[in-house]
Amino acid sequence: MLSAEQIAQLRQWRHDLDKTSRWCILINADPDSMASAMALMRIIQGKVHSVEIARINNVTRPDNLAMIRYLRIPMRMWNPDKKNQYTHFALLDSQPGHNKAFAGVPFSLLVDHHPMSEDPSQDSAFAEDAVCIVRPELGATSTLMTRFLQGLKITPSSRLATALLTGIRTDTAAFGRSGTDEDFQAYRWLSKQADLTLLRRIQRSEYLMAWLPLFTRAFQSLTECPQNGAMAWLGFVSSGDLLVAIADFFTKVHGLHWIAVSGIVAETVIVILRGDGSRDVGRLAQSCFDDVGEAGGHRNLARAEFPLSVAHQEGNLESFVRHRLFSRKLRPIRRTQETPRPSA
Template sequence: MQQHDETEEGSADESTTGRPPISPLDPATGRAQELHDLLAGDEALTVVCHDNPDPDCLASALALSELAADAGIEDVVLCYGGDISHQQNRAFVNLLELDLEPFEPGLLSDRLVAFVDHSVPGENNDVPAETAIDVVIDHHPAESVEARFVDRREDAGATATILTEYVRALDLDLAGRLATALLFAIRRETLGFLRGVTAAEHEAAAVLHPYADAETLRRLASPPVTGATADALGTAIENREIRGAVCISHVGRTGERDALPQAADYLVELEGVGTAVVFGIVEDTIELSGRTTDSRVHIGEVLSDAFDDVGSAGGHREMSGGQVPLGLFADAATDERLVAFVEDIVTDRLVEGMNLPEDEADEG
C-alpha cells in the first residue's frame, strides 16, 4: 500500500497525487485500514457474490479482491450462485474479464470468507446458515448480520460506493478495469444517479471518472438483448393490470429471470403508475421484482410483508425482489394451470397488502 507525505493540515498534497485530499479524520479511512489489517493476517480469501450477481455486486467483489492483493493475499477466489443471465451482467463479466467460479462449499474451508452486496448466510446465497463470515460490505436492509468486519450502510446508493471509498482511502491503483467497473456499477445501481442516490455516489463518480474507460462504459450501457428477454418483456407488458397507481404483471414461466427487473423498470414509468411488481415462474420458484417512484411506498417492506411467511422478500424503498418456492405446486399438471394459480395467489397478496382496488382500473 502506498503512503503519502502529508501537508501541514494533515492530508495528502493534491499536487503530488493528482486527486483531491482525504482528511485523516474521514471515517472511511479508518474502516479501510481496519479491513486491510484484517486481510493482511491471512493467506486465502473467498469473496462470495449473491445469487445471480449484478454489476454492483461484481464490481464490489473485484474491488475487494484488489484490496486483498494489496494486503498480501495471493489466493483470492470470486464465486457466485445461480446464473449470470442478464445481458448486461454477462457483458460486465466478459468485457472486464472477471475470473469467477461457481460457488461450492469447499471454498469456505480454511479461508477468510467475505460477502459483498449481501450479508446473511443462506439468504440470496447458497452458503450454509451456520457459516462464520469474516467480512460483510453491503447497502441492503438486513437483520442479524454477524462478521468480524461489518460495513453495512442502508443509506448508501450502492455497495460499490463503499468500496470506492476504501480504494481511494488506501490509494490503490484505479487504472484499468477497476475504475470502469466501479463507476458503471454505481451508475447502474442508481439508474444513472436518479434512484437512491446520495452525495457519496457523486463524490465516488468524480474520483473514478478520470480513470474509467469511456468505450467500455458505452458498451456496457447498451448490450445486445436476447430474443427470449424481449419476449418476456412483451409478455409482461401484455399481462399488466393497473390497480390505482400500481401495476402488477407476470411473465408466466420463463428462463429469463433477469427480464423481471427490466420489466418492472419499464412498467413503473407508465403514465399514472407509481409502483410496479412483476413476477414469474423460474424453474421451481416464483421470482418477484418491484419498483416504485411513489414516496409513500416502501416497496421492500411491501414485498417482505406480503411474502416473507412463504418465502423471502425485501429490499430498498425504491427497488426490491423476492423468491417463493413452489413446493408441491411445481408438479402441477400443466404450465397453464400453474401460471393461473400463481397469478391469483400473488395478485391477491399484493392487493391485500397494498390495500388496492379489487378490480383492474380502466386505462382507456
C-alpha cells in the same frame, strides 16, 4: 467521507493481513457486489497468498453477463464442499442473514450498505477480529469501496473504475431512485478513470439472442387496449425476467401509455405491467387480478401472478387476460397500505 482515523485503521488492517492467508470473497452476484469484489481483490492482492471471488447465484441478466465479459471479472460458483481451501472469507453487499448459502461461513470482513439485519446471523459466526462496516445511508457498496481505494491512495484501473461506476449506477438507478452526495462524489471521481465506451456497451446489453423469437411473438400478438394501452401474450416462457425485459422495451414507444406483457412460467401466469404514469398500473393490476392471485405494484410498474388452473377454467388464457384488462371497471378496487406488492 472516511475520517483520518478510519483511513489509518484501514491502512493498518491492510498492513496486518496474513501473507499466507487464502481469501474467498463471497457475493450474491449483481453489479454492485461484483464491482465491490473486484475492488477488494485489488486492495488485498499481494498482501495475502491468494484471493478469489465466489458467487452463490446464477447470473442471467444480459447486462450483468456483459459486465462480467467486458470487465473480465474472475468469478467462480461457490462450492461449500471446498470451503476448507480458504482461510478467510469476506462478504460484500450482503449480510449473513440474507441468504442460506452464507450460513456457517466465518466471515472476517463484511462491507455492506443494506440496513443492518435485526438478527445478523444465527448460523454464521463471524471470525475472531472480524471487521464489519455497514453504511445503510449509502446508495451502493461500490461507493464505500471507492472510498477505501481513495483512502489507500490506490488508483483503480479503468476496468475497476468502470465496474464501480456500473455498481453505483445500478443500485441508485442512475441517481433516479437513491444516492447521496457521497455516492455522487465517488461517481464523479470514478468517471475520470473509467472506460465510458465500455460502460455504454454494458448498459446497452439489454437482450440475449435467444430472446429475439419472443419479440416476434410479442409484436405479432400486440393488441390495443383502452386508454392508449396495449397487451402482448407470449405463451410459455422460461422466466418472468423475459416478460419484464419485453415490457420495459415497450415503455420506449412514444404514445403508448401502458403495456401488459403476459406469459406462462411453469404453472403460473405472470402479467407484467408498465406505464408512463398517466394511468396507475399498480391499481390496474390489482383491480384485474387481485381475486385470482397476487397483484400489485406502483403507479409505473406492476405485476400480477395467478395459477394456470384459475384461468384454465375460463377457457383460452390469452382471452382471459385480455377480458380482465378490458373490463377492469367491473371489479371493485381494494387497495390498502398493507397490500402485498409482488416485486415488480
